[in-house]
Amino acid sequence: MSSQDRFKVDRFKIDDAGSYDSFAEEFDQFDEIRQPVLRDLFASADLSGCGRLLDIGTGTGIVAIEAARRLGPKATIAGIDLSDGLLQSARRKAAGIWFLKMDAEALGIATDSFDAILSLFALLHFPDPKRALDEMFRVLRPGASATIALGSAPPRLSWAGLRHRIARSPDLLRLARGRLLLAPWFLDRLLREMYPSDSHGEETELARHSHVRGPQVLSLMRAAGFSGVTSRWKGYEHSFDDPERFWLVQRVYSSFSRKRLSALSESDRERVKSVFLERCRRVLAGGGRLVYPYAALFVNGRKR
């Protein structure tokens, strides 16, 4: 990689983690959305005999803290992230956990040191996901496994995908009739319309170009050395009746909107927000819904 490309990648990582810094408080305000995925992440993981667990892209520590609760005080739990703001919040919440500032693509951790790795909604933030998976493989001890959850559209040829598409088909009509607003696309689209830009710097290649991510991520896991790689997809949704909270959830969790809005002036941001809230109120007044559909692909792999 040329030094210019290296600089771009480093810049992306700093900006990505930095974009969360001022949202540490808001980040933990949506437990109704995060708890179901958290439960399913733990249900997908094999933590039997686990005494040392690492959470990659820990954010405010939701996974690490739940791991500490489940594994008890004798377990060593560490969470790594690059956002100072989120790490500070994590440290305030749990004193017994090691929350460390570290790049997932270059872990300052000895080889073969952990019994399990968990990672929730972080992989798509890494410009070189293969490198991050190589690092996860390296720091796991032989016999241990990694369980990674990432956002993805449903697998094309699967019962879960078919059921999901059938269940969501009435939404097409509601959308066409202006009786449904979906997060994060509504705010992302509004921003693209109000402030068009040629820049695509808000998301990594993997996040921007592929929506059905299973095949790609499974082959990256295998290429990193993991064996027995399996995956499971699940869709979730949450309805909002308060337009302000519908704004906040997209402001915090959509990488595109969070970064684009942070780059705008205060007055431009307020302009976007007022158009957004006005549209939400109109949809609700007409009997429509504000919905945040989200999904996770849970991928498991073992180091033999």
Ligand SMILES: C[S@@+](CC[C@H](N)C(=O)[O-])C[C@H]1O[C@@H](n2cnc3c(N)ncnc32)[C@H](O)[C@@H]1O
């Ligand atoms: C969507 S958040 C998920 C946080 C947490 N796992 C959760 O589910 O609440 C993605 C996280 O990845 C972190 N991140 C982004 N790039 C990173 C990198 N290169 N190394 C480590 N963490 C990174 C961000 O700072 C952010 O905390």
